[in-house]
Amino acid sequence: MSECRKNLLLFFNRPKEPFFLQKGDDDTIFRCPANFYPEKFKGCVDILDGFGEDVPNERPRKLKGNKKKSIVDVRDIEMPNLSFCSQLPYNEHFSVFVPKHRQMAGKLIDIFMSMPELEDLQALCAYSQMRINPYMFNYCLSVAILNRKDTKGLDIPSLVETFPDKFICPQSLKKAREVSNICPPDKRELIQIPQTHTASDAEPEQRLAYFREDIGVNLHHWHWHLVYPFEGSAALVNKDRRGELFYYMHQQIIARYNIERFCNGLSRTRPYEDFRKPIEEGYFPKLASGVASRTWQPRFAGTIPSDINRPGDDIQIDVFDMEIFKERIQQAIENMAVRLPDNKLMVLDEDTGIDVLGNLIEASQLSPNGYYYGSYHNAAHLFISYSHDPDYRYLEHYGVMGEPATAMRDPVFYRLHAHIDDLFRSYKKLLPPYPRTKLEFPGVRISHIQIEGKEKREGEGAVLVGVLNTQWEQSVVDLDQGLDFTPRGRTLTSFTHLTHDDFHYVIEVTNSSGGAVRGCVRVFLAPQRGRRGDALLFEEQRTLAIELDKFTHYIPVGTSTIRRSSKDSSVTIPYERTFRAQSARTGKQGSIEAAAFDFCGCGWPHHMLIPKGTAKGYPMVLFCMITNWDEDKVDQDLAPGTCSDAASYCGVRDRKYPDRRPMGFPFDRRSRAATLRDFLTPNMAVSDCVIRFKDEVRIHGQKG
Numbered sequence: 001m002s003e004c005r006k007n008l009l010l011f012f013n014r015p016k017e018p019f020f021l022q023k024g025d026d027d028t029i030f031r032c033p034a035n036f037y038p039e040k041f042k043g044c045v046d047i048l049d050g051f052g053e054d055v056p057n058e059r060p061r062k063l064k065g066n067k068k069k070s071i072v073d074v075r076d077i078e079m080p081n082l083s084f085c086s087q088l089p090y091n092e093h094f095s096v097f098v099p100k101h102r103q104m105a106g107k108l109i110d111i112f113m114s115m116p117e118l119e120d121l122q123a124l125c126a127y128s129q130m131r132i133n134p135y136m137f138n139y140c141l142s143v144a145i146l147n148r149k150d151t152k153g154l155d156i157p158s159l160v161e162t163f164p165d166k167f168i169c170p171q172s173l174k175k176a177r178e179v180s181n182i183c184p185p186d187k188r189e190l191i192q193i194p195q196t197h198t199a200s201d202a203e204p205e206q207r208l209a210y211f212r213e214d215i216g217v218n219l220h221h222w223h224w225h226l227v228y229p230f231e232g233s234a235a236l237v238n239k240d241r242r243g244e245l246f247y248y249m250h251q252q253i254i255a256r257y258n259i260e261r262f263c264n265g266l267s268r269t270r271p272y273e274d275f276r277k278p279i280e281e282g283y284f285p286k287l288a289s290g291v292a293s294r295t296w297q298p299r300f301a302g303t304i305p306s307d308i309n310r311p312g313d314d315i316q317i318d319v320f321d322m323e324i325f326k327e328r329i330q331q332a333i334e335n336m337a338v339r340l341p342d343n344k345l346m347v348l349d350e351d352t353g354i355d356v357l358g359n360l361i362e363a364s365q366l367s368p369n370g371y372y373y374g375s376y377h378n379a380a381h382l383f384i385s386y387s388h389d390p391d392y393r394y395l396e397h398y399g400v401m402g403e404p405a406t407a408m409r410d411p412v413f414y415r416l417h418a419h420i421d422d423l424f425r426s427y428k429k430l431l432p433p434y435p436r437t438k439l440e441f442p443g444v445r446i447s448h449i450q451i452e453g454k455e456k457r458e459g460e461g462a463v464l465v466g467v468l469n470t471q472w473e474q475s476v477v478d479l480d481q482g483l484d485f486t487p488r489g490r491t492l493t494s495f496t497h498l499t500h501d502d503f504h505y506v507i508e509v510t511n512s513s514g515g516a517v518r519g520c521v522r523v524f525l526a527p528q529r530g531r532r533g534d535a536l537l538f539e540e541q542r543t544l545a546i547e548l549d550k551f552t553h554y555i556p557v558g559t560s561t562i563r564r565s566s567k568d569s570s571v572t573i574p575y576e577r578t579f580r581a582q583s584a585r586t587g588k589q590g591s592i593e594a595a596a597f598d599f600c601g602c603g604w605p606h607h608m609l610i611p612k613g614t615a616k617g618y619p620m621v622l623f624c625m626i627t628n629w630d631e632d633k634v635d636q637d638l639a640p641g642t643c644s645d646a647a648s649y650c651g652v653r654d655r656k657y658p659d660r661r662p663m664g665f666p667f668d669r670r671s672r673a674a675t676l677r678d679f680l681t682p683n684m685a686v687s688d689c690v691i692r693f694k695d696e697v698r699i700h701g702q703k704g
């Protein structure tokens with residue numbers, strides 16, 4: 001693989017340190033034409049004398065194994081006009097939810113994408129790195145790397161490593177800076193990040209902080225929006241079923257969140273849909289931006305959003321506008337047809353209606369009529385995130401709801417998305433229930449399913465049936481890449497998150513169809529009861545079903561048993577991809593070996609696959625269904641390294657969504673069944689199980 005490809009990743013390293021300081025483990029220095037160096041550094045650096053061993057401002061450090069610094073000669077190219085980027089100052093926040101920001105980002109991504117060769121892209125990065133807002137630079141380069149053909153297999157570092165300030169409290173980051181300034185890497189103490197620090201127990205919503213503020217959960221959401229930008233060139237935005245995936249991925253987040261709420265004695269999150277009403281929940285993020293050098297503003301309980309008028313950000317939206325847009329969306333759903341710019345109607349059909357609605361409500365540039373329906377969901381994020389300073393009188397930027405990397409921390413995120421989900425659900429309710437012929441798989445019958453784990457308390461090897469064990473775990477992340485202007489070397493921080501013991505699904509299936517078949521196995525988990533212990537009717541239970549896995553399996557004639565490990569889930573990415581530093585990757589980048597590790601970072605974090613449960617054991621029901629893969633499959637090649645292992649929530653890079661059925665099938669539509677058991681056809685089965693939570697902390701990697 002060319003060095004140039006690899007060097008692109010160095011622009012994620014210490015994002016605020018200039019390109020002419022050492023980057024990465026090899027202390028790479030970019031030697032550039034004189035005009036690349038920003039004016040303000042010209043007096044500090046001997047640029048015309050050639051870089052290398054005598055860079056005056058270089059901070060000496062010993063390289064492992066007496067390695068030599070690598071000097072990269074950067075190509076001199078004619079620079080495109082980047083003056084539009086100066087509309088966003090260097091030390092400001094950047095968000096794709098802000099129209100002005102995303103228009104700038106769209107242009108910049110196009111420029112990154114249009115660089116003919118990697119050497120040109122490298123030159124552009126070197127030239128622009130200190131001239132463009134670091135958050136926007138990082139976002140645009142990430143999107144370009146994910147989408148350029150010549151950067152395939154090159155995976156971007158996790159945002160928590162590059163910009164830890166978006167995930168970790170300033171006190172912990174201050175400590176990290178202190179230890180890295182004072183101690184050599186091998187003497188640096190492990191910095192403990194407090195688990196819950198945003199509110200006291202007096203605030204009931206704090207019971208869910210472990211979910212909302214989980215680093216992996218927020219990384220997933222950031223990465224999803226990176227993979228599915230809503231503005232840019234057609235090739236970047238127009239991905240297979242992206243509108244439907246917007247609906248489904250967020251629907252699953254809300255279902256997961258509601259189950260977590262039940263486990264913590266809270267009721268379902270209430271949709272926030274009337275922007276004239278106060279938001280009862282406050283949120284005090286306790287984060288500080290390393291780039292903007294200021295804290296993220298809190299939102300006090302009872303805040304009422306108001307008309308936004310921020311000329312500097314080019315944002316002017318009234319609550320009334322939002323009401324009009326909502327009404328038009330509801331009208332479109334009721335009529336099952338969308339009004340196009342030429343006033344003709346576009347029918348929302350059974351196959352593509354949800355995809356059209358997803359793009360229209362979000363809204364992406366694929367919306368069939370953005371002028372008429374607005375950018376409802378994106379604008380709703382802005383309404384809430386600017387509610388503390390809607391007219392910029394206090395010169396404050398948006399709150400955490402303003403960015404995909406931070407939005408999920410705030411309880412109101414779930415209330416807003418519960419409302420968005422209600423809009424989608426009102427459309428799905430108008431679709432006819434699936435007839436049995438669409439649900440059955442003739443000749444295939446599931447006779448039994450169960451969850452099997454290991455009972456640790458009774459000694460290794462004892463099988464535990466129907467119990468999912470959860471507890472806390474402590475993991476470590478290296479902040480070296482993101483601690484700009486401090487001495488280099490590992491700076492480890494440890495944080496605590498929910499996790500579960502590994503388990504297997506065991507599915508006994510009989511095939512009497514007369515020949516072997518390939519089945520698509522769909523596995524969901526749903527609560528049995530509501531918060532007050534009342535048995536859930538199917539209509540409610542189906543909206544709370546969370547997908548755990550979907551895989552294909554060869555089913556021979558006769559009776560056979562399928563065993564599937566929880567670790568192979570199609571909704572999650574492994575722990576290592578969520579947290580492990582790129583420097584720990586094995587194999588050469590681009591090789592098959594490395595592909596197995598590659599940070600295809602979109603995917604629900606594996607440690608959050610199973611909800612928390614309760615000490616007594618929270619009752620759930622496991623659901624399994626086998627459908628005919630010949631009817632479901634999409635003909636395409638899924639070679640290793642195509643980032644397909646979290647396909648259920650993220651799709652597959654550069655491919656179609658790998659399942660023809662509607663996302664969330666078979667629970668995406670209403671049914672005449674009163675209970676889940678009434679809904680079952682022979683190719684489905686359920687079994688009761690419990691989630692048992694142990695309030696103890698184990699260290700990641702140690703056997704629990």
Ligand code: CUO
Pocket residue numbers: 221225250377381404407417
């Ligand atoms: Cu992912 Cu509202 O879309 O946050």
